[in-house]
Amino acid sequence: MNKRIRVLHVAEAAGGVERYLQTLFKYSDKEQVENILVCSQNYDYKKIKSLADRVIVLKMAHQIDPTSDIKVEKALRRIIKQLKPDIVYAHSSKAGALARIADLGLKNKVIYNPHGWAFNMQQSAKKKEMYKWVEKISDHFCDKIVCISDAEKESALREKICKPSKLQVIYNGIDLEEIKNTISKKRAKLNIPEDAFVVGMVGRLSKQKAPDVFVKAASLIKKKIPNAYFLMVGDGELRDQVEEMIHNFDMDSSFLITGWVDKPTAYMKILNAGCLLSRWEGFGLVLPEYMACGVPIVATDVDAIPNIVKDGVNGMLIDEDDYREAANDVDKIFKHPDLTSSLVKTAFNIAKNKFDGKRVAQNTELLYKELM
Template sequence: MKRIKVLHVGEAAGGVERYLETLFKYTDHDKIKNILICSQNYDDKKIRQLVDRLIVIRMEHQISGKADFNSIRTIRHYIKKIKPDIIYAHSSKAGALARIADLGINNKIIYNPHGWAFNMQQPAGKKEMYKWIEKFLSCFCEKIVCISDAEMESALREKICKLNKLQVIYNGIDLEAIKKVRIKTRQEFRIPKDAFVIGQVGRLSKQKAPDTFVKAAKIIKQKIPNAYFLLVGDGELRGKIEKMVHEAGLDNSFMITGWVDNPIAYMKIMNVGTLLSRWEGFGLVLPEYMSCSVPVVATKVDAIPNIIQNEKNGSLVLKDKPVEISEAIIKIYENSDYRKSIVNQAKKVVDEKYDARRVNDEIYQLYMEVLSKNEA
């Protein structure tokens, strides 16, 4: 049987890169040949081991006329050379570049925005521009993969495309790899042994609301004297956050790790894991926390309520509400029965819904569906 040749195009690193790594790891290589065109932001050494071929090109995250033209031209060159059966484009920017690059060549294209750009907090004019771009480019792909029900509802609400072009395939996590991550001692991270550790894994950016995390931390410290706070990640707001930590008097109870190769090791020492996003396409870190038996406190925005059911497998709070966030965390601290209940339920949900192998099966079926239309 001839292998399906899939050309993936990815620009955004972070969550999209982790999605691709897991997708490639569990690919049936007897059935699928994966080729990836990615930006300079990817860890090419790591991902090169997982694909049949890796091509790194320069891509700019923001809209840039000259840079985008060069990226489109380069992608088009490789499309003509590789002659893929399917192009699978990941994230808004790569989705636009790939679909424009394929104009006139007419390959079968699947597009996964990994969270709609128009759902981000930004000026109204910019949101409308992103909506217009998505509507126009939706005409140049066979299927759009939505990573949550909320993402599909957004697409329908904004009339991006018709329902039959959308398909929900929930993200998955590498449960096998998570189980293999060694549990490190708190001493290895220089965290007090008796600390109640509250952490958040994610970029230090406006979206992930690390500022709200610090505000909540200040309140929590007054109620839980042995509380210790952990931000696993880095980003453009790091300087501002470090200043906020100092002004809150939390220097001795707070760590910002910077970028780390394996955030799971940090998750496994947490007593509570948070995701305080102001908008969120999925929130891959949520099932990761849940798999590590870490109770979750997350904001009630976009796709997060599709994953977290309040007071069943985690706690939902309003965004930018540090008092409400602190109360949810203190409840977990004080009520051991409640804590055990949500952790146990969360583990069941993860095992049933978020295994990466299930994602690969669904993606393969989607490939077959798209190709069968071509044969028909």
């Protein structure tokens, strides 16, 4: 191919989507693909700039804001007309709607990746229906929808979001090379006792990720494992509520909330057990990261998570909101080192063989070529 495929990525949501894009850009064939990113102010501009060919930052509102959204759509349309990308690739529901509206009538191909359907979130029935109709209408303005898991594709088919032929599953992946080279944090520098059994949760402190369930489980774990220590890597709108819960359980001295960090896997490497107790989950990027870091997993049996974690094989699955079961499974990890060793070994091999970010970049490039 003489000409590089110019892809204009549009992304508002940070967190998992940002890490996805970092890995995608890092392993893209730069002789074949030119990656340009239009992102929100929440992105780590400097880090992304070193991986993409160009980065443009637009101020975007996370919630629906007609005044802000119209400004973003106008700016996006100007950018698309100016740069003339071969493909516009929209990431997550908000950017998905903005980019597809901004691109109406322009001559390029459009890919949309919801990174977890908004209608699968726990919310009112009215909101669920609204999100479904938005997705069904917006479907007419894109050429392909990428699902990050089989569960995501099944959701789309169940709700009749689009024709089956428009859906393509490209499993999420992680940067195994970077994780391998990441230096573990030192417990002493974090004021964590060297002999502590460290139980962690990596993710946003939001309703979806259920930090309240993690704290409730921690209160039971502490009774079973007196030297247990709890590490929450992330931040979010529920932080004040979570800190109040920790205080009410009289566990302030056994908890550390780091806030947002640059390399969460550096913190994962000091964990003795890792939790993802989500109430809904489009994929759960932290799961293969736990697996690659050799951390035994306790996770909820919801949405895409059982596509990644098989109960008793490479982790343990519990029912949603069941903090007692979460505490019991962490206790099993503590008390049964042979079981833990088996889970970790299997999980590591699965991460290496199934969730390599290089494969995501390769599959995505094939999709670009199919659309050209």
